Amino acid sequence: MLGGHFLHGGDYNPEQWLDCPEILEEDIRLMKKARVNCVTLGVFSWAVLEPEEGRYDFDWLEEIIDRLGKEKIQVILATPSGAMPHWLTQKYPETMQVGADGKRNLPGKRHNFCYTSPVMREKIRLLDTALSERFGRKENVILWHISNEFGGNFGDSTCHCEHCQKAFREWLKERYGTLGELNRAWWGRFWSHVYTDWEQIHSPAPHGEWTMTGLELDWRRFSTEQISDFCAHEIHAVRTHSDLPVTTNFMDFFKGLDYNRLQKELDIVSWDNYPFWHERKDEVPVAVRAAANHSMMRSMKKKPFLLMESAPSQINWRKNNPLKRPGMHMLSSMQAVAHGSDSVQYFQWRKGRGAYEKFHGAVLDHKNGSDTRTFREVTEVGARLEHLGELLDGTVNRPKxxxxxxxxxxxxxxxxxxxxxxxxxxxxxxxxxxxxxxxxxxxxxxxxxxxxxxxxxxxxxxxxxxxxxxxxxxxxxxxxxxxxxxxxxxxxxxxxxxxxxxxxxxxxxxxxxxxxxxxxxxxxxxxxxxxxxxxxxxxxxxxxxxxxxxxxxxxxxxxxxxxxxxxxxxxxxxxxxxxxxxxxxxxxxxxxxxxxxxxxGIKNALGVSLPYGVTVTERCAEDGRRVIFIMNFKNEPVLISGIGRYEDAESKEVYEGEIELEAFQCILLR
Structure with missing residues (x-):
């Protein structure tokens, strides 16, 4: 665990409120009340950190980091490459992606940058290096968050510009050595698609070649390599003046990028979890998908991971966005911990007033401050995590x-x-x-x-x-x-x-x-x-x-x-x-x-058959400590029979023979 305790907090965007100092002061007070001990800063702050080319303004960020530090709130500091400022795209349009159709994107959105662009790489290197020099040794800065949801654009996650085409051909030369080997691997004689010059090769395109499955596969592999290399480029920059560990946030079964390759660049795997709870009354399919994602993140390094983002309430980007029903926030948070997470963090701390995510759930709503159900449930999670740090320190799941x-x-x-x-x-x-x-x-x-x-x-x-x-x-x-x-x-x-x-x-x-x-x-x-x-x-x-x-x-x-x-x-x-x-x-x-x-010869941690909607996991330490999580994803009580003798790891209540769980309840046993 970072700092020996579970991280509880999430994305904090104070740059949106710099003209409201009373809001920023209230944030600190309410973070303490909600048992928040860590926030992520700077994810989309490039336009404020570098308001014009080459002029950095870090004073506001340092003031906030120091203020958080006085309250013993730690900081995960992000590099802001996920969203480019308009001065950059105006002066250097070549930094923007070109789509598979050959058209260059207009400014805007997120992740609208070319991973190969020399200009983009140089501009972010300079900014990351400056951030590293200013904040890389701050006492309460504990982790680098590299960019944000790599590849997570609204559509194709890759760039097809000439820089990328050239890099793709060089990558293919390295992979195959000769055009003869490439043509053999791609079965090029089919439909006379034999390449006789490396310059003939182009990325898959709707108005060009998309029928060669070998080309499609290698383009996806190349794109993963380019994004991984861009991530490594940023990591090298932040480590110029800092030896902090690094992470970046993955997404739910994201097809555009091979996370097993990208994770090799990272010290810690983290991900953003947004299950579609309450789409139907049967929560099991959603719980299974979330569990599989958690387990995948843990399995990449066989170590605890970080839940970097989750919704404390509803989200804003599905056709319908139901509220979390009472108990589900605690259960879904504990599910992450049960599968190996050492954090519960949210997007975001305070709802913005405008733009695309103004209705995305946050710990603080537009009104009512701490007097909301969401705030109270977040506080309950924070209080529970405080008591679990010592119990689960040094543990992780070790499936057979x-x-x-x-x-x-x-x-x-x-x-x-x-x-x-x-x-x-x-x-x-x-x-x-x-x-x-x-x-x-x-x-x-x-x-x-x-x-x-x-x-x-x-x-x-x-x-x-x-x-x-x-x-x-x-x-x-x-x-x-x-x-x-x-x-x-x-x-x-x-x-x-x-x-x-x-x-x-x-x-x-x-x-x-x-x-x-x-x-x-x-x-x-x-x-x-x-x-x-x-x-x-x-x-x-x-x-x-x-x-x-x-x-x-x-x-x-x-x-x-x-x-x-x-x-x-x-x-x-x-x-x-x-x-x-x-x-x-x-x-x-x-x-x-x-x-x-x-x-x-495999049994679950309780050794019994489980009622529908109930599952168990187990976190173990090398010293033999075992903690069993029992989770009920039914919105009604369930009874588990035939168990041995266990002690509730939190209440110290002893169970023997059976356990009854309330609706959406998670119990820890030892």
């Missing part, structure tokens, strides 16, 4: 299971033409994650590059692409005793999106031979029996043959592939591999994974 989620697989699987044009990779991953969540089984969310040796169970749904070395790691994992689960449409192509020929790379491990894959409409939905139930098989139905020695656990019941395997199990070395050949429903996945968890 992992689910594979890989950005390059995401890009590749959803850019194909056939067998379906509406594949949703995230949806399929979350369907499997939900089976873990409902059973209270924690899982890391890792890429195909991860070391699998520490797990007992690895699930890889719709693992269409096999990156170099992945099949070998899976083979070693299963041979050593691991349990591996994968599904239809897995192991189809290599990292260039070229189809494997001859046989599946893991055919010996999986024990099945892929033949065809059907994409039936609803009228042709199939079915299969497993356990005590009959389950639907639709949308994607793969036709496979079981090899000798493979156990067939279920077969299709209908149509011309009736009798073909749907669920198989193959023993390999000291472990086993399961294959699920069809897309099916939640009921099957729950029944299936109950058996898989037993095979892998």
């Amino acid at each position: 299971a992992a689910v594979i989620f890989d950005w390059e697989n995401w890009w590749a699987a959803e850019h194909i033409t056939g067998p379906r044009m509406d594949l949703d990779y995230v949806d399929r991953v979350l369907a499997h994650c939900r089976a873990f969540w409902e059973a209270g089984i924690e899982a890391d969310i890792v890429s195909m590059d991860a070391d699998l040796s520490g797990y007992r169970l690895v699930a890889a749904p719709m693992n269409y692409m096999y990156k170099s070395g992945y099949a070998e790691r899976v083979r070693e994992f299963v041979s050593a005793g691991g349990v591996y689960v994968t599904t239809y449409f897995s192991g189809v192509v290599d990292e260039h999106d070229l189809c494997f020929t001859g046989h599946h790379p893991l055919e010996d491990v999986l024990g099945v031979i892929q033949e065809e894959i059907d994409a039936p409409s609803e009228e042709f939905e199939n079915s299969f029996c497993y356990g005590d139930g009959t389950w639907p098989a639709g949308r994607m139905c793969e036709i496979v043959r079981a090899k000798d020695g493979t156990d067939v656990l279920s077969v299709y019941e209908k149509d011309f592939y009736a009798g073909c395997p749907v669920v198989t199990k193959n023993r390999y070395g000291n472990g086993a591999a399961y294959y699920v050949a069809a897309e099916t429903d939640r009921g099957f996945l729950n029944a299936f994974y109950r058996n898989v968890f037993e095979q892998a």
Whole structure:
């Protein structure tokens, strides 16, 4: 934990109120009342920090940092590259992005800058270096926040200008060496798309080349590299006069940028969590998605992460924006902590009076000061976090299971033409994650590059692409005793999106031979029996043959592939591999994974079956301390039966045999 305690606070934008000193004074007083101990400054302050080119005005910022320091409030200091001032875009229009259609953006919005632009890089280097010199050793400045939500523009997150085209070609030369190797990797003889000069290569465009999947994949890889390099460029600048750790804030399953690559530049992973609570009365699907994101952020470094932004109340950018119902703010905040966060922070502290986010929820509303339900609930979270610091210091989640989620697989699987044009990779991953969540089984969310040796169970749904070395790691994992689960449409192509020929790379491990894959409409939905139930098989139905020695656990019941395997199990070395050949429903996945968890020797932290809407996680320390979180995402009380003897880590109440949780309640046990 930074400073040995949980961080509680969020984005603070005092530059919007510099002409209202009474507001700024009230902010400090109310922060203390709300148990705020940390704020993020400077995220979108470039126009105030540098009102004209080369003239810096940091006095207002230093005064606020010092005032916060006197009240023992720490500061996360941001670099302001996320939004450019108009003097910059007027004088240097080349700093603005060019879209895939070849048109340069007009000034405005956020993240409207070219990551390759030499001018942009130099201007932000100078400003970041000056910030580092002035504030890098301030006692209450504890962390650098690099830019904001990289790639999070309103639309395409990349720039297609000539600087970027040139950099892309140089990146390709480094990757492939020769045009011959590039043409082979991109299957260039198809439609006569053979490149004979590096200058012929252009980024994917709606009015140009967009049909070559290899080009699309490499453009996304390149864009990630450029953004990561820009982030590293800013980090180098702030470290000119400072040795503080660095972070940047990620987003919910953001497709435009491979976070597993960007996180390598950072000391701490952080992210912005905005679940759609109360879209429906059943909160479980939303809770599962938030849990998966939390777990993914933790899994990147196998360390605690920071919840950098969350909404203390409603947000402002969905079609409808419901208020958080009583209890949900505490529960959603504790969910982050339960999955490994060492902070609960908000966007933002005080609502702005105008512009795009004036109705986005904040700790302080436009009226009523601290006399609001939101403020009281934020204060309750702050008070609870104060008491949890010592209890959870040095702890993090250490699951024995992992689910594979890989950005390059995401890009590749959803850019194909056939067998379906509406594949949703995230949806399929979350369907499997939900089976873990409902059973209270924690899982890391890792890429195909991860070391699998520490797990007992690895699930890889719709693992269409096999990156170099992945099949070998899976083979070693299963041979050593691991349990591996994968599904239809897995192991189809290599990292260039070229189809494997001859046989599946893991055919010996999986024990099945892929033949065809059907994409039936609803009228042709199939079915299969497993356990005590009959389950639907639709949308994607793969036709496979079981090899000798493979156990067939279920077969299709209908149509011309009736009798073909749907669920198989193959023993390999000291472990086993399961294959699920069809897309099916939640009921099957729950029944299936109950058996898989037993095979892998994995139980939840309480060792009992959980009521619907309830899940558990566990944070552990190297000294053996264990804290169990029980979370009820139902808006009604639930009873958990069959537990052992536990003490409430906060109230010291002893539970034996059963626990009753109130609506939207989270209890910590030890």
